[in-house]
Amino acid sequence: xxxxKFFHNLMERKDFETWLDNISVTFLxxxxxxxxxxxxxxxxxxxxxxxxxxxxxxxxxLKRDFLRLLPLELSFYxxxxxxxxxxxxxxxxxxxxxKVISACTEVWQTACKxxxxxxxxSVQDALHWKKVYLKAIxxxxxxxDHEAFETSSLIGHSARVYALYYKDGLLxxxxxxxxxxxxxxxxxxxVYGIQTHTCAAVKFDEQKLVTGSFDNTVACWEWSSGAxxxxxxxxxGAVFSVDYNDELDILVSGSADFTVKVWAxxxxxxLNTLTGHTEWVTKVVLQKCxxxxxxxxxxxxxxxxxxxxxxxxxxxxxxxxxxxxKTLSVSEDRSICLQPRLHFDGKYIVCSSALGLYQWDFASxxxxxxxxxxxxxxxxxxxxxxxxxxxxxxxxxxxMDLRTESLISRWPLPExxxxxxxxxxxxxxxSWLNGLDGHNDTGLVFATSMxxxxxxxxxxxxxx
Numbered sequence: 001x002x003x004x005k006f007f008h009n010l011m012e013r014k015d016f017e018t019w020l021d022n023i024s025v026t027f028l029x030x031x032x033x034x035x036x037x038x039x040x041x042x043x044x045x046x047x048x049x050x051x052x053x054x055x056x057x058x059x060x061x062l063k064r065d066f067l068r069l070l071p072l073e074l075s076f077y078x079x080x081x082x083x084x085x086x087x088x089x090x091x092x093x094x095x096x097x098x099k100v101i102s103a104c105t106e107v108w109q110t111a112c113k114x115x116x117x118x119x120x121x122s123v124q125d126a127l128h129w130k131k132v133y134l135k136a137i138x139x140x141x142x143x144x145d146h147e148a149f150e151t152s153s154l155i156g157h158s159a160r161v162y163a164l165y166y167k168d169g170l171l172x173x174x175x176x177x178x179x180x181x182x183x184x185x186x187x188x189x190x191v192y193g194i195q196t197h198t199c200a201a202v203k204f205d206e207q208k209l210v211t212g213s214f215d216n217t218v219a220c221w222e223w224s225s226g227a228x229x230x231x232x233x234x235x236x237g238a239v240f241s242v243d244y245n246d247e248l249d250i251l252v253s254g255s256a257d258f259t260v261k262v263w264a265x266x267x268x269x270x271l272n273t274l275t276g277h278t279e280w281v282t283k284v285v286l287q288k289c290x291x292x293x294x295x296x297x298x299x300x301x302x303x304x305x306x307x308x309x310x311x312x313x314x315x316x317x318x319x320x321x322x323x324x325x326k327t328l329s330v331s332e333d334r335s336i337c338l339q340p341r342l343h344f345d346g347k348y349i350v351c352s353s354a355l356g357l358y359q360w361d362f363a364s365x366x367x368x369x370x371x372x373x374x375x376x377x378x379x380x381x382x383x384x385x386x387x388x389x390x391x392x393x394x395x396x397x398x399x400m401d402l403r404t405e406s407l408i409s410r411w412p413l414p415e416x417x418x419x420x421x422x423x424x425x426x427x428x429x430x431s432w433l434n435g436l437d438g439h440n441d442t443g444l445v446f447a448t449s450m451x452x453x454x455x456x457x458x459x460x461x462x463x464x
Contacts, residue, residue, distance in 0.1 A: 067100050076104045084111040084133060108133045115140050116387040116401060118435035135438050135463065143399060143409035147461070149445060154183050154455040156190055161449035163199040163211070164426045171428075171447060172209065173455060174199020180209055182223065185428070185444045185457065194226035201242045210251065212239030218253050218263070230268040234261055243286040245301065250316065252303055254281030260305045262316070272322055274314055279307035282340040286316065290346030291363040295325045304344050308337045311351060313365075326365050330358055341381040352381040357389070371405050382426065382446065385433025390446070392425070397446050397458060414456055416448040424449045428459075438463075 027038060046054070067075050079087065079101060087107065091098040101107075108129035109119050115136045123129070142148040154173070163174030170191065174180045180199055182192040194209070197219060201212035208229070209221045218232035218239055237256030244251040244265055251263040260281055262272040283306040289296045296302060296315070303314040311328040330336045330353050343350040348368070349360040356372035357379075373379055376393060383390040389400040392413065399409040416425065428444025446458040 065094075065096075067097055072100070072103075075100055076106070079104050079107050080110075082107075084108075084137075102127055102130045105129055112136050116403075116435055118437040120437075132438055136436065139436065139438075139441060139463065140408075142461070146409065146411060148409065148441075149397075149411050149458050150461045152188060152457040152459060153450075154188060154190075154457065156181055156193070157453045159453060161453055161455060162424055163202040164424065164447055164449065164455075165202045165204060166426055166428050166444060166447065167204065169443060170204075171444065171455070171457075172202045172204045173449070174202040174211055175453070177453075180211060180221070182209075183455075185459070192223045194221055194223065196221060196228075200238050200240050203242055203244065205246075210242050210244055212242040212253055212255075214238045216255070216257075218242055218251065220251075220265070220268075230265075232261075232263050232268055232270070234270050234273070235259070237280070240280065240282045241284045243284050245286050248286075248301060248316070250286070252284045252286050252305075252316075254284040254305050256280040258307075260284055260303070260312075260314070262303075262322075274303075274305070274312075274322055274324070276312060276324055276327075277305065277307045277310070279309060281305050281307050283342045285342060285344050287344050287346055289362065293363040293365075302344075302346075304342060304349065306338060306340070306342050306351070308340070309334045311338070311342065311349065328360055328365065330355060339380050343381060343384040348384075350381060350384040352379060352391075354378055357381060357384075357391075359384075371400075371402075373400075373405075373407065376407070383430045383433050385430065385435070387435045388433045390427050390430075390433060392446070411458060413446075413448070413458075414450065416450055416456060428457075 027035065030038065087101050091101050111133045112129065113119055117132065117136050139148065157173065157175040157177050157179070159175050159177035161173050161175045165172045169185055171183045171185050172180060173183065174196065176198050178195060178197060180194055180196045180202060181190050182204065183189065184191055196211055197213040197215050199211045200214050203210050207223060209223060211219050211221065213219065216235045216237060216239065219228050220230035221228050232251065235253065235255040235257050239253050239255050241254040242251065246265065249265045251265045253261050258277045258279065258281065260274040261270055262274065263270055285304040287302055289300045289302050290298055292298055301316040303316045305312045305314065309329055312324050313326045314322055314324055328349065330338065336353050336355055339352045341352060347362055349362055351358055356370050358370055359368045360366065361368050379391040379393055379398065382392055387402060389402055391398040391400060395413060397411040397413055398407050400406065401408050425448035427446060429440065432440040441460045444457060444459055448456050450456050
């Protein structure tokens, strides 16, 4: 009896398989719409057992873990198409997903670059770059929410502070109280204080201080003793800007007498007087050239001088009849004034005006671009880099993303002491303007002298 039942079931199985083959061939010949209607009809005829079976199998078919199943290279390729915020959410799916996503170095490096962060390609530790991105997104959020900075003050002068110069964590201030002070910005302590003349411009290194004065002279002072080691006489107007280079043994000065003078730094003698300006010379910059052109080669030292209408470019040498290489301006009829801030890094010259920021290519002297900010007029330039620019007006300090030419952050400023010559405010650390890296967003951002003779500091807030 049992044997007969077995053969009967076996025959039924064969008939079922034949029927299933036939129905499968027919099903495959249907259109998508007809297939859907067929499935809907079969589902309507199914009981609880069939529906449970269907549910279990569909979950296996539809919810495949592709990151687990795919080769790592293909997983990385797919992850490149997702935005960083989505990737961070995906990291929460499982430990396996977090491990794979965190190991995708290129994804996190690209995400950091898009935020304006510098990338060291030699660091291939994927977990490092995900951590850098998380740090970067926090800092950029702080900038967006105006929470990235904090303020401090330096108090010690008894009269107007006109001259400021910053270098390597130290800020030098020159005042009408006939003194110059050197401050440690991180502690607020005065490192040196020496008696000088009235300072319109200052620049220093570890051993010495060079000052340009309203008394028409330039002087060199020794920090340790306070002694004046050199006195440069010859200008007939106030000296608003100084720069020097120990390697060349040269000092340059720009004056209200419309001239630029080139001096022997150690001897104190005047080597050259450069004429051609028809306004006060408010800025001189001595910088090594980094590009080649018809007029100069990489490694040549170049002197830039600026007045309210023009920027002049000079070769730096000991020739008596030194000729100006080029004169740059933004308006031939002198209808547009240049602001007394000048950026030159050996490749580009940048200056601000009422029309916007002008950037010249130093190899060709062509204007590369004019950056306009129609929503805010008369923005003054403080610093200019590959990624960011630091700007300000009467009320705020601004950070501009130069890739989009949009202002991404601002910070309120107090009623600082304004000056048309522009030396009573300056940028602090500027390496971050070429891209943040998680370490260079520390220290001084901006300093300005105040009506009460103090110095107002804007500093990076430490990472949370």
